[in-house]
Amino acid sequence: MNKNEIHVIYGSDSRKMTYEILEKIELIKELNVDMQIGIKPNLVVAKPAKEGATTSPSIVEGVIQYLQNHGCKNISIMEGSWVGDNTKRAFKVCGYEEIAKKYNVPLYDLKEDTSIVKKVRDLDLHVCKKPLQVDFLINIPVLKAHCQTLMTCALKNLKGCIPDKEKRRFHALGLTKPIGYLAKAIPMGLIIVDGMAGDLTFEEGGNPVQMDRVIVGKDPVLMDTYAASLLGYTKEDIEYIGVAENMGVGSSNLAMAKIQEYDAQLKKSSDFKPSNKVRYLTKKVIAQSACSACYGSLVHALQRLDERDLLQKIKKPIYIGQDFQGKELQGIGIGRCTSKCMQSVPGCPPTAADIIKELERN
Structure with a gap:
């Protein structure tokens, strides 16, 4: 071959x-x-x-x-x-x-x-x-x-x-x-x-x-x-x-x-188009060098909130990724790397359940 x-x-x-x-x-x-x-x-x-x-x-x-x-x-x-x-x-x-x-x-x-x-x-x-x-x-x-x-x-x-x-x-x-x-x-x-x-x-x-x-x-x-x-x-x-x-x-x-x-x-139709739903769910997310597991937990949390019509109620920016280590930011941080944010969810990676609890406060 x-x-x-x-x-x-x-x-x-x-x-x-x-x-x-x-x-x-x-x-x-x-x-x-x-x-x-x-x-x-x-x-x-x-x-x-x-x-x-x-x-x-x-x-x-x-x-x-x-x-x-x-x-x-x-x-x-x-x-x-x-x-x-x-x-x-x-x-x-x-x-x-x-x-x-x-x-x-x-x-x-x-x-x-x-x-x-x-x-x-x-x-x-x-x-x-x-x-x-x-x-x-x-x-x-x-x-x-x-x-x-x-x-x-x-x-x-x-x-x-x-x-x-x-x-x-x-x-x-x-x-x-x-x-x-x-x-x-x-x-x-x-x-x-x-x-x-x-x-x-x-x-x-x-x-x-x-x-x-x-x-x-x-x-x-x-x-x-x-x-x-x-x-x-x-x-x-x-x-x-x-x-x-x-x-x-x-x-x-x-x-x-x-x-x-x-x-x-x-053969089935080859018209397999990605849904782009992740892009919709993460409109307020600012990601820099985010690990997949951490980002995955966040996407799951956002999807659960969207199912309950709560996604649009999140007004603050959401930060995730290794590049935010040690940075004090006015927003919601996801994971250990964003511990200096005004609000943050601990964990490496955090669970979707913990992220939901924090995001529900906003």
């Missing part, structure tokens, strides 16, 4: 679809049965895949079945949930403990892994060791929206392969540059995008959109450009795509891509 190829299969049985598409691309021809093969899903939060935030365990099961049926036995699953959530809980809630037992595949919580420094141009990136120690890494992101970067797919999914401290630093660096650089530090053998039912409103799930497709490719830049196009975005809209391309990670040239579709008669 060449880097300029994108393979898409449509349907509702994601395990069967995944197995079939791996057969069609003849993945085994690129593998040695003695290879250490790592599988990196997206388990950012402990929520079932049907909510649109996490990688379907059925897709991972299809991958494992294919690999084991072709003689590959050194397979592992690795992930690190976002700051504030528990990876082991995500493994259980998302159905990965069951798969691990069924196929005798170990689960690695990357929050417990040691890290090494990988220098990429002017950045020293702290990367977990496990993803770097495998011979072939299979990246399995979910195609979904993101409240800070508009979209998350292949490139951003690698963020689960860095320690929590580094995740916070990525936000302090503005996300765009370090995400683009990270794909240079962590080589991927294959990308399998879970396009079954991603949340096109918010990365934490709850608003899934049925898309019924699995997308396979090798080039994370090309895959993200294609994924962005499905959501009505250009590569310029998703800034880290251009950063990764400039780093030599891959090509965004969709015009030169060879796109092969299977079971196209099952």
Whole structure:
């Protein structure tokens, strides 16, 4: 399979679809049965895949079945949930403990892994060791929206392969540059995008959109450009795509891509448009270097208030992010970094419930 190829299969049985598409691309021809093969899903939060935030365990099961049926036995699953959530809980809630037992595949919580420094141009990136120690890494992101970067797919999914401290630093660096650089530090053998039912409103799930497709490719830049196009975005809209391309990670040239579709008669409309609801909810929010977990709690709180017609009653600005540390501001601060604000909600990250209580006072 060449880097300029994108393979898409449509349907509702994601395990069967995944197995079939791996057969069609003849993945085994690129593998040695003695290879250490790592599988990196997206388990950012402990929520079932049907909510649109996490990688379907059925897709991972299809991958494992294919690999084991072709003689590959050194397979592992690795992930690190976002700051504030528990990876082991995500493994259980998302159905990965069951798969691990069924196929005798170990689960690695990357929050417990040691890290090494990988220098990429002017950045020293702290990367977990496990993803770097495998011979072939299979990246399995979910195609979904993101409240800070508009979209998350292949490139951003690698963020689960860095320690929590580094995740916070990525936000302090503005996300765009370090995400683009990270794909240079962590080589991927294959990308399998879970396009079954991603949340096109918010990365934490709850608003899934049925898309019924699995997308396979090798080039994370090309895959993200294609994924962005499905959501009505250009590569310029998703800034880290251009950063990764400039780093030599891959090509965004969709015009030169060879796109092969299977079971196209099952294809749903490709008019999958993000709702932009997060933009509406956060009109009064001033965010600078905000971590995703903290921002996620805030969005949830604002959504609950909007459901009760209380959102418009908030008159003060809401500050969130690492850049506000030590600053005395006339407004409402969210999280530990904004403790000097006139009002603030403690926590790193704070809970949505605590944020609601504070915002209800205004």
